[in-house]
Amino acid sequence: MKKNKTCGPRFRMLLVEVKITTTRFAEFLGISDPQTVHNWYSRGVPDYRMEDVARRLSVNSEWLKTGEGPKDARELRLIDDSGNAFDAQSLRGTYRVIEPVDIELPFYKETAITPGSDKTHVIKDPSESIRLPRSNLDSLEINHVDAICARMVGNSMAERIEDGSIVAIDRGLTQIVDGEIYAIEHDGMLRIKYLSRVPGNAIRMRSHNSAEYPEEIFRVAQIEEENIRVLGWVFWWSTLNKRRPPVPFL
Known part of the structure; x- marks a missing residue:
């Protein structure tokens, strides 16, 4: 020994x-x-x-x-009895499943280009991430490195995707399939919308909350002028019930 x-x-x-x-x-x-x-x-x-x-x-x-x-x-692995791999932080109390069942998605958000500026862009926030089951991505044939997440801001997609929900985005699918939900960077603004193609290479943006947000159509010149780019297809979202129901008779 x-x-x-x-x-x-x-x-x-x-x-x-x-x-x-x-x-x-x-x-x-x-x-x-x-x-x-x-x-x-x-x-x-x-x-x-x-x-x-x-x-x-x-x-x-x-x-x-x-x-x-x-x-x-870094990137050390411990295997438990069920075959899951954990990072080697056991004594520090931070067990974290890293494979094969979970994928860690980087978090992107709209941020001011410079402090105090009203001009924004969509960039990675290294302080945040979201974990999703690997099987979910595999079932949709999503390349793991293409998956990112972001936060829904505003009520334009309510009642389908509520304000504050986390959305997961497949950057590998930027080709517009009519009626699907996409994340878009619009002149530095992060938007979540239904997209459809319009003849002449134009695109239509539609909100789920159509009563408050009318549809928008952008022609080719506008797409270029307003720096509109499709970040990817939204394939998952979380929605938190914002109201805890009162318990009667207490």
């Missing part, structure tokens, strides 16, 4: 960092005698345990073993 004695101080440092005792870590690894883990402070982590310990502490196993290379390990 080969051990690397030089890793003991690094192992001790990591347990202090995540605020866990050797007793608790032994339980976590399924080791009945906590003294075994405590001995790793001086004797080092056994080679056959190195990968498992490194994954559970979210560090690079080579760094734990030798002190060389990057400390942090």
